[in-house]
Amino acid sequence: MNTKVYFTPGPSELYPTVPVHMHTAMEDKIGSISHRSKQFQEIYAKAESGLRELLQLPDEYEVFFVASATEIWERAIQNNVQRESFHLVNGSFSKRFYETAAELGRETRQHEAPFGQGFDVQRISVPSSAELIALIQNETSSGACMPVDEINQFREKAAADALIYVDAVSSLPYPAFDFAKVDSVYFSVQKCFGLPAGLGVWLVNDRCMAKARSMQESGTSIGSYHTLPALLEKALASQTVETPNVLNIYLLGKVLEDMNRKGVETIRSETEAKATQIYTYLERSAVFSPAVENPKHRSKTTIVANSTISSAEVNKQLAAFDMQVGSGYGKYKEAQIRIANFPTHSPEQVEKLVSKLEELFG
Amino acid sequence: MNTKVYFTPGPSELYPTVPVHMHTAMEDKIGSISHRSKQFQEIYAKAESGLRELLQLPDEYEVFFVASATEIWERAIQNNVQRESFHLVNGSFSKRFYETAAELGRETRQHEAPFGQGFDVQRISVPSSAELIALIQNETSSGACMPVDEINQFREKAAADALIYVDAVSSLPYPAFDFAKVDSVYFSVQKCFGLPAGLGVWLVNDRCMAKARSMQESGTSIGSYHTLPALLEKALASQTVETPNVLNIYLLGKVLEDMNRKGVETIRSETEAKATQIYTYLERSAVFSPAVENPKHRSKTTIVANSTISSAEVNKQLAAFDMQVGSGYGKYKEAQIRIANFPTHSPEQVEKLVSKLEELFG
Numbered sequence: 063m064n065t066k067v068y069f070t071p072g073p074s075e076l077y078p079t080v081p082v083h084m085h086t087a088m089e090d091k092i093g094s095i096s097h098r099s100k101q102f103q104e105i106y107a108k109a110e111s112g113l114r115e116l117l118q119l120p121d122e123y124e125v126f127f128v129a130s131a132t133e134i135w136e137r138a139i140q141n142n143v144q145r146e147s148f149h150l151v152n153g154s155f156s157k158r159f160y161e162t163a164a165e166l167g168r169e170t171r172q173h174e175a176p177f178g179q180g181f182d183v184q185r186i187s188v189p190s191s192a193e194l195i196a197l198i199q200n201e202t203s204s205g206a207c208m209p210v211d212e213i214n215q216f217r218e219k220a221a222a223d224a225l226i227y228v229d230a231v232s233s234l235p236y237p238a239f240d241f242a243k244v245d246s247v248y249f250s251v252q253k254c255f256g257l258p259a260g261l262g263v264w265l266v267n268d269r270c271m272a273k274a275r276s277m278q279e280s281g282t283s284i285g286s287y288h289t290l291p292a293l294l295e296k297a298l299a300s301q302t303v304e305t306p307n308v309l310n311i312y313l314l315g316k317v318l319e320d321m322n323r324k325g326v327e328t329i330r331s332e333t334e335a336k337a338t339q340i341y342t343y344l345e346r347s348a349v350f351s352p353a354v355e356n357p358k359h360r361s362k363t364t365i366v367a368n369s370t371i372s373s374a375e376v377n378k379q380l381a382a383f384d385m386q387v388g389s390g391y392g393k394y395k396e397a398q399i400r401i402a403n404f405p406t407h408s409p410e411q412v413e414k415l416v417s418k419l420e421e422l423f424g
Numbered sequence: 425m426n427t428k429v430y431f432t433p434g435p436s437e438l439y440p441t442v443p444v445h446m447h448t449a450m451e452d453k454i455g456s457i458s459h460r461s462k463q464f465q466e467i468y469a470k471a472e473s474g475l476r477e478l479l480q481l482p483d484e485y486e487v488f489f490v491a492s493a494t495e496i497w498e499r500a501i502q503n504n505v506q507r508e509s510f511h512l513v514n515g516s517f518s519k520r521f522y523e524t525a526a527e528l529g530r531e532t533r534q535h536e537a538p539f540g541q542g543f544d545v546q547r548i549s550v551p552s553s554a555e556l557i558a559l560i561q562n563e564t565s566s567g568a569c570m571p572v573d574e575i576n577q578f579r580e581k582a583a584a585d586a587l588i589y590v591d592a593v594s595s596l597p598y599p600a601f602d603f604a605k606v607d608s609v610y611f612s613v614q615k616c617f618g619l620p621a622g623l624g625v626w627l628v629n630d631r632c633m634a635k636a637r638s639m640q641e642s643g644t645s646i647g648s649y650h651t652l653p654a655l656l657e658k659a660l661a662s663q664t665v666e667t668p669n670v671l672n673i674y675l676l677g678k679v680l681e682d683m684n685r686k687g688v689e690t691i692r693s694e695t696e697a698k699a700t701q702i703y704t705y706l707e708r709s710a711v712f713s714p715a716v717e718n719p720k721h722r723s724k725t726t727i728v729a730n731s732t733i734s735s736a737e738v739n740k741q742l743a744a745f746d747m748q749v750g751s752g753y754g755k756y757k758e759a760q761i762r763i764a765n766f767p768t769h770s771p772e773q774v775e776k777l778v779s780k781l782e783e784l785f786g
Contacts, residue, residue: 063451063452064451064452064453066453066456068453068456068457070456070458072667073455073456073457073458073459073667073670074456075456076453076455076456080450080455081450084446084450085447085450088442088443088446088447089425089426090425090426091426091428091430091438092620093435093438093442093614093619093620093621094428094430094432094435094436094437094438095430095435096432096435096750097435097621128491129490129491129492129495129622129666129669130491130666130667130668131666132649132665132666132667133491133649133666135648135649136647136648136649136650139648161648162648162649165645165647165648166645166647166648167645250667252455252667257455258454258455258669258670258671259455259459259667259668259669259670259671260491260622260623260667260668260669260670260671260672261622283527283528283529285498285527285528286497286498286501286523286524286527286528287494287495287497287498287524288498289527303494304491304492304493304494304495305434305435305492305494305612305614305621305622306492306621306622307491307620307621307622307669307672308435308620308621308622309620309621309622310622310669388458
């Protein structure tokens, strides 16, 4: 029996109800049902409607289930970029999306900010030829975030037919997006939704759909089984093209039901309260300090701290108290720690983590 | 509590040990561990070595975990076909692979046999320009199979550098392949391995790797995160590129351990004995008859029967006895039934199904 509490930035602590839902899934043999059955369609529809409710998603948006957010980077370029994309890059994951576009043979440009910093949005000019503008709401590698009011400025900056994509992999459902100001938002379930990994969720509006169709009609290959039109055709029947991760779609529906019962506003305000508690400690700590300088650009869900003690040593000492934080990302592996502050992490757990960090390291 | 036994052709009955392994996974919090941790690397390595043992896979083969067999169709074309592929088509899934190649802009040719029939291999000539020869060992839609001795004839027929791909989605580990006579074999875990859906397994040899590298070096885009070189780089560290379906890789390793304990020879001979029992009944039944005429081409793992009673009615009556078979595929939905004969289905369960079918329908 593993009693450790995971504050790692995803995979992370499962949502508290997941083990019970998984037990029910095994008892009900959800792993055995056909992905073409009515029972599956109901499971799919429940997950989709739960998500629409939680995120207050407008009707012009579709919800697609794919394998990972990594897959979504590839599908976004294939389906929505004929020639050129533009990427805001300030960490490893935003950089990876940029590289994906190049690997798929597109012209691609980036506006780069240093690792651990947000962007000075006023000063960014978006090339008028860019068909897709890739924004990163929450950079999981560095803990820098882009507040919604900054995201909302890009519609004015971009060409009228450019599509605005937002990476919210490790932040949704925290940010309250204005979905009219963007065109696509995507996330992974193993972050703030507290599920086992193996499912990416891609929200796209009718503008993304139209662009994919027009690329397809022009004779461009937009992929095979996971083109936007192919995804939509099945989604309209509450199905997927391939045999999907049925168990995770089931669990997502169940967790969304739990989250909607709690209410997204409660989840958001709890997230803010816990983040404040963590940052307040980091500010006064002798060994840790917030890695993102500008408070406005500090993530509420993946909190990164510079550390004078190696992350390995931090975790070694925390292990004695059944807790674990994330190490830094890439070259910051030892010099930083990352603390996930997801809906699954209760105020009590966060308080216990902060107390223990202070007790152990000051 | 659902006590039904699923003879559906995948998703199907889970392997009997899966619920216990899932319970252990929840207790050990496998859903929370990092996909970059040593613990995950051990889980990955266990699944890979279990598979190598069960299939007696030669060292020149790599094992890659992706999202689905549907994904593998796309990756195979992207990574291993510059211009042209050749497909043996005798049902919906072999046809889909053929269509995938066309959707990705390749020239593609097919040799077609009627739905529900095997191939007359002697009479097939393979175009010398084909870079990939797509064989279908087991056509899940129709229940037609290609025996290993027929598969082994294609190396001689194809150009020296052509790659021979084998779809064993719903048959492995039953067929004892001669891996030297083919280049890639792939399957899904929700069929004969008795796992929840959401994982495809792609076995490729060094010839497939070399072809992908040469395409990449020639400037062809072979994809982004799931190119063969990208998959290999991570696989060598017992990791995946993206955050994968960790839970399913864990369960696969556990089930493989169980299967290896039983022994692949036992699994294969049990499969044959159960298949004989089912086909013997179908031959004498008043309402069912084997859909595949030639006994040599009758699948041992997905057994399809023509039915004078609709599949819906068959399942309605079986439901009273907590059993379910698959309906026919596509336009054969009502006119055929499909019976999965996977390693999870015990001789006792198969006997009970056959007795009940006979009792109910004669």
